[in-house]
Amino acid sequence: MSDQQRETLVGIASNEASVKRVVRWIAASGAVVAVMIGLRSLMLDHLLHAAVLFSFAATMLVNEFILFFSRDDDLYKSFFLWSIGLILLYLAASGGESNTGILWFYVFPPFVFYISGLKTGLSLVATLMIGMLLIFNFENLSIVVASYSADFQIRFFSTVMFVIVFSYIVDKQRRDAISQLVTIGKLYEYAARTDELTKLPNRRDMRDQLESEFSRYQRNGHHFSVILLDIDHFKQINDNYGHDAGDVVLTKFADALRDVCRKMDTAARWGGEEFLILLPDTKLLEALAMAERLRIKISRMEVTYGQQTIRLTTSCGVCSIHSAKDLSALLRQADVSLYQAKLRGRNIVIPQVTRDRRVSPEFSEPGRKSQASDLELKGFDDLL
Numbered sequence: 491m492s493d494q495q496r497e498t499l500v501g502i503a504s505n506e507a508s509v510k511r512v513v514r515w516i517a518a519s520g521a522v523v524a525v526m527i528g529l530r531s532l533m534l535d536h537l538l539h540a541a542v543l544f545s546f547a548a549t550m551l552v553n554e555f556i557l558f559f560s561r562d563d564d565l566y567k568s569f570f571l572w573s574i575g576l577i578l579l580y581l582a583a584s585g586g587e588s589n590t591g592i593l594w595f596y597v598f599p600p601f602v603f604y605i606s607g608l609k610t611g612l613s614l615v616a617t618l619m620i621g622m623l624l625i626f627n628f629e630n631l632s633i634v635v636a637s638y639s640a641d642f643q644i645r646f647f648s649t650v651m652f653v654i655v656f657s658y659i660v661d662k663q664r665r666d667a668i669s670q671l672v673t674i675g676k677l678y679e680y681a682a683r684t685d686e687l688t689k690l691p692n693r694r695d696m697r698d699q700l701e702s703e704f705s706r707y708q709r710n711g712h713h714f715s716v717i718l719l720d721i722d723h724f725k726q727i728n729d730n731y732g733h734d735a736g737d738v739v740l741t742k743f744a745d746a747l748r749d750v751c752r753k754m755d756t757a758a759r760w761g762g763e764e765f766l767i768l769l770p771d772t773k774l775l776e777a778l779a780m781a782e783r784l785r786i787k788i789s790r791m792e793v794t795y796g797q798q799t800i801r802l803t804t805s806c807g808v809c810s811i812h813s814a815k816d817l818s819a820l821l822r823q824a825d826v827s828l829y830q831a832k833l834r835g836r837n838i839v840i841p842q843v844t845r846d847r848r849v850s851p852e853f854s855e856p857g858r859k860s861q862a863s864d865l866e867l868k869g870f871d872d873l874l
């Protein structure tokens with residue numbers, strides 16, 4: 491995913507934040523407009539009208555305080571919408587200035603769907619429509635001052651219904667489009683970070699994880715280690731059994747890594763037939779034990795391809811952040827160890843653990859003779 495696509499996704503994901511901003515701007519400007527019209531009403535001696543408008547402005551201010559103390563955005567939005575709904579009903583009942591207050595109703599449907607979602611929007615709009623029906627049909631009520639002709643009422647209802655339905659459709663389409671974009675973005679993100687063949691995280695994803703683990707180490711001193719693994723003589727597997735068989739081997743190899751890794755570990759395809767495992771909160775000795783467990787598991791594995799049974803081994807280079815000053819040094823050191831493992835005949839973990847002191851019997855592979863190099867580890871204690 492390109493940086494631009496990533497920014498778009500972040501923008502979509504933060505839609506809630508932009509809705510909140512819009513609501514606050516509208517609340518602020520609504521309060522200012524209410525104060526201005528309220529002052530005008532005051533000058534014209536429309537005292538009740540002025541009082542309602544000033545109360546509305548004060549309500550917007552109170553809502554800001556509620557948000558400040560509760561940090562509850564939903565409460566803020568509900569309070570805001572119900573305040574608007576009530577003032578709209580008042581404007582319809584009183585007629586507002588020059589009997590035009592009812593016209594403000596048209597702004598409500600698109601706005602309510604935009605900020606509160608479709609279900610809540612529908613229930614709010616329905617409540618207001620019922621309120622309007624009461625105002626139109628019970629003109630004798632003391633709060634109903636305005637009077638509307640039957641023609642006006644019919645046209646008002648028809649046009650408002652049109653606005654409600656249309657706003658609903660447009661907002662539903664907008665929400666569907668956003669959720670589709672988010673899904674597509676996630677798929678792109680997954681594809682950009684996953685190896686297609688093995689379904690393990692790819693090099694790019696592993697780099698990001700290494701960087702965040704290194705930052706954690708710098709902040710809190712949490713140790714971590716890496717195991718760099720390479721399938722031995724993989725070219726021969728390709729040459730002897732074919733490229734498709736090689737692909738099957740890579741997939742089975744990845745499965746074996748998944749099996750051995752703990753929940754907190756990450757195994758990634760580092761490139762070709764090379765894999766990297768990140769082991770958070772793991773010192774060198776534990777990482778070596780894990781690498782040894784993996785090496786043995788792989789050496790016992792039999793991959794079936796058609797009628798063929800393919801056996802394989804792996805070489806591992808292990809390094810802990812404790813013995814590297816930064817990520818590049820860590821990876822370089824793991825690579826050097828892997829190179830040594832290849833030089834020493836493959837199917838081996840480097841650095842090596844002193845067999846009698848460090849390696850438990852479960853790691854000894856039947857039939858594998860211990861070599862002189864198995865019995866010592868130069869400077870091992872420094873690496874722990």
Ligand SMILES: Nc1nc2c(ncn2[C@@H]2O[C@H](COP(=O)(O)OP(=O)(O)OP(=O)(O)O)[C@@H](O)[C@H]2O)c(=O)[nH]1
Nearest residue numbers: 720721722723724725726728733736737762763832
């Ligand atoms: N089937 C298959 N082969 C791949 C893939 N990626 C890389 N390879 C092959 O992996 C082989 C790696 O060969 P080399 O780098 O010579 O290493 P090797 O044969 O494993 O030898 P050592 O590492 O020294 O033990 C090459 O032949 C690549 O073509 C893949 O996705 N699928």
